[in-house]
Amino acid sequence: MRLRLDLSYDGAQFHGWAAQPGLRTVQGEIETALATVLRLESPAALTCAGRTDAGVHARGQVAHVDLADDQVDVEHLLRSLRSLLPDDIGLRALAVAPEGFDARFSALERRYVYRISDRGPGDPLARGQVVDWPRELDVDAMNAGAEPLLGEHEFAAFCKKREGATTIRTLLVLRTDRRDDDVLETTVRADAFCHSMVRSLMGALVAVGEHRFDPSWTSDVLAVGERDARVRVMPARGLVLEEVVYPPDDALADRASEARQRRGN
Template identity: 70%
Template structure:
């Protein structure tokens, strides 16, 4: 038999996880899912998962996507068995054969996150694990004006925890804060990819402007500096949800994966 690539669509409450990526001695989403697959298939060692976006500790997901290569496994049978062995804070949304050329990470064209916070009294106490309580009132219009300085292809080194050998150049497709009818401030963030802590750092800059501490143009100045600034707070993880990963048509998956593997340089 030959390996079959299987696409897994996952949702999880990130509260009790040390992020997605497997780490020795720590509970992670990847570790739990790999262990469950190894159990149901009676594997000698876990089959490694590749995900679309490595969520940080405490970050949630409704639309995480991963792939795994398994020897002659029927996806429907795997899905049926896997549901019984996954922990309560992880749900297998879908399990299907991956089309040719599919790579959960490199074939993706964009990831969409939403960051939610409340800056008014009250609210539903049952959502406190998913909504950040903010003590001061926010000017959402000012936050939106600041966001305009950040959208586009840039070097986001000012908003990332840099990793050796990794580029911090990203294309930010959307950064849109809005006040919802229930009073929540929800910010939609879309990009081709994100670097470590990027979304929560972007939110830190928007919140600083929304509090009236800086003018909207300050966000652009931070971006242009391409180095971390202590005035930019990394916002709490529990307000952030990976909502969706977008892929191109099946006949473009392999080409997209090849393109995404190229190291990007700063735009001129």
Template identity: 60%
Template sequence: MRGALATSLETAGPSRRPRLTPVRLRLDLAYDGTAFHGWAAQPGLRTVQGELTAALATVLRRDDVEVVCAGRTDAGVHARGQVVHLDVPDPVEVDRLPRRLNGVLDPDVRVRRVAPAPASFDARFGALWRRYAYRVADDPATLDPLVRSHVLAWPRPLDLAAMNEASALLVGRHDFAAFCKRREGATTIRTLLELAWARDTAGHAVATVRADAFCHSMVRSLVGCLLAVGEGRRPPAWAGEVLAAQVRDAAVAVVHAHGLTLEAVAYPPDAELAARAEQTRARRE
């Protein structure tokens, strides 16, 4: 007899073990990137993806776990708001999964939340924007050894008004080739939604950088350009000139990774996820 249960299950092989339709899960992660060689798994190196995949394999008792992240952070970059999706073929106790994974993972990476997601949810291609923060201590009074792995120590005071004037020239949809490491066949056109500097409660200069997507080293290059403006070595207009040139400028430093943190990723409503993923996959022109 084939009833309602049989319509959602298939019989798998002689054991007649039911084969369930895969379930997509969303994981929200935070990690201290100091001891990681970036997100992406690399043989012989400790990476966030490698550690997470190993923990999932242990907890789920599967060796075929594959994860997709919202943003592939570089070596040394931190995250508070990384998002990952994966598909699991068997039912899992979602409420218990964060505690079980955190019991296996080292303390420098934490699973903050696990939730079922629609099949159309794609952590990478479904994102509307990603928001990063870059933190700089430019005053000896704000130097704190306890946060030295997350805040860049800068030897000269910064003029945030000049940096914001320069930042305004970079916001919008542009070819950011001057601020990216080119990859064969990849576009460097991005929409920079927000770039602004402000002081936090500790007195650090903090850049908020939000875009639909980022190319390799883009945020760190943008910050390097703006630091040159902030300390008076370059006028604010120089940032616009670098952007317009669309070629790498040796005068633009790619600043250290440890000041950078992925803070948040935003997604559209569930009904719009598939359309957003299709739009993102289309080559930017």
């Protein structure tokens, strides 16, 4: 039995999604809760749509888990997990996954939002998800700097490489808007992201928004194809995984096969 889990979490007190010995992680907490409820001898491994870094939040994370027992009472399991999970993890839904569903490889796109307050101290009630910035940012310049990054590119300049995995991604949306309360929201949508990619993209846009570089500079950074020390990796707390989009059920398996072949490990 493969189950789909729809999750939200406050990443402030976690060392990221991925389980790590001796550290508190989102994956570790959920796998421990599953093992407790189902009385498993060893935790059943979770696969998520996108591994968030330490301090990054999620409102729309998706994961799956494979269980040897195909007679699990899903409604009972949902209630039990909700009572056992810590307050900073919300299990929004739990259901038997459709045939061919893979939380990671079946996804068509992920949508993140990064939030910055650049006109004085922001709302103290939102400080856990909004980064206070000491200098005002030019939104038009940021959007101009985003333009060359849209589409399919080799994003090695904005990623931490992993052995055997590609850093070619298709960036669908990279746009900053100023809300009525002056908080800047940058929406980032792509077929997938590599390690630290969104926060590095934000570092480049902030540098352009401060007028330290012309908007065309982002194109130069992208073309070099390796990390640029001038591109700051922005703080994690401003980043939220808002949504993961999947195709219709009858296209899940084909999408997963296509994504595996393209992205490697």
